[in-house]
Amino acid sequence: MILQIRGVSKTYPNGVQALKDVTLTIPKGMYGLLGPNGAGKSTLMRILATLQEPDGGSVQLGQIDLLNQKDAVRQTLGYLPQEFGVYPKVNAADLLEHFAILKGIAGRGARNEVVEALLRQTNLWDVRKQKLGGYSGGMRQRFGVAVALLGKPKLLIVDEPTAGLDPAERVRFLNLLSELGENSVVLLSTHIVEDVSELCTRMAIIDKGEILLEAEPLRAVEELHGRIWSSVISTDALPELEREQAVISTKLYAGRTVVHIYCDSPPGTDFESVKPDLEDVYFSAVSGQIGRRRERQVSEGRA
């Protein structure tokens, strides 16, 4: 099963263009959608989760027209939204069983098995009788994960899933996603680069509603070899360096600024070549050094 997104656009009534002609092909497995806050990730996720209508474009999940056959999509959809609430006065076991019935898991025996397995997988079994209103943010997030995984969905959409999780919960959750990704399309939207680098076989970088780069993470990193340079400078020297070089990222370290620049050849003796990582890919794409933003600059003669 492949998810094909073709020319999807969305502009909100307030004039914000959230998506601009987004085209992606997402195969079975883990697919990362990486972008800063406000990039349009959640809008795309809501459209794919059948909660919002795009202004234009088409989306095909296998043989299903996602925009026009919503009931068919929902039969096989798992969705973990970025923000969601729960009924505070209901316990996790009862609400998860309710969702299991809504997802069509008939038969009390099978349903009990599924509910128990998911509550154990998400480490909520011991607190299953506790009211959801008393859950911490991380526990609520794990409950949302359990709901999303009900019925082994063929399309799983998870929007910023690790934001509220502690490190152990995060690893546990990402492992769960990996397992599901063996047989399903799993679309992981995040602004955390590590989530994508550790898990996803393919990824896209989105910013201001447009896809800047679609690639395999390892290959994208490979292609940056010899092009990322690092130097430690004083903060005062940064504006001048930004005028002279393509600075893609800066980090403060012990009162000094560590800069990464993108350059095809050695930029000077003060710089040393560094082994690139996915974060460098991300910043290179967002700053227009690689990907579609770069292609557009070249075609417009601004390079």
Add this chain to the structure above:
Amino acid sequence: MKFREIFRFEFVYQSRRIYTWLYFAVLFIVAFQFNRTAGDGGPNVLSPYGNAQETILTCLLWVLIAPAVAGSAAARDVQTRMHPLIYTAPISKTDYLGGRFLAAFLLNALILLAVPLGTLAALYLPGREHAFAGPLRPAILLSSYGVLALPTAFAFTAVQFSVAALKRRPAFSYLGTVLILVVFGTAAAVIVNVLQMPALGQLLDPTCRLNVLVIMEATMTPFEMKTVLIGLETSVLANRALWICISLAILAFTHARIRLDQRAR
């Protein structure tokens, strides 16, 4: 299966809330006191008119205090922000709205059952100040509850549910109540008193208040008040039939208009 589950879950959820029982208790106590403090005529339950009057007044009280039941059923998912999880489940709009509405209506019907139960309690529990004579006619209680209370519950639940669902906020159920009471109540009063068209006014009054408490009060003889079953009067039955039709039309409109999605920002 899914309709049943949506109905079951909603019914159980709200029947475990304290406010549901609070509404029941208030109506029970009011109905009890109505009959305990009844004057020389004895408890209302012995007079069809007295019982109809009591039912209409307690229904008006219910209308004012209990819109939260329908409002919560209609818009709690949006209020608690659980709607992205519910709306992406493979459920139809009919199952979702139908299950929720039916649960709200039955809960309201059960809350209004406090009126005949309070009446019976006043009659049979010890401590009455006045003795009463004459047999209890179950038809009086049944017609008051079945013809006066239940259609009112259906109509107001439909309006409260629809307004809350369309506006996506439980509190809007109170606005629905005010709208229907003010718009139709005022219209009915104007039609009866100004246009002098009592038959039309009787039809439009959503609670039968005008018909029973004003027009019948003025036109019925004391003997009729003690013998005629108010719920089976033609004008009352016509009013109830009209309001059931109006309610069904409102529900159909709501079903057509509502979208189970995340409203665009």
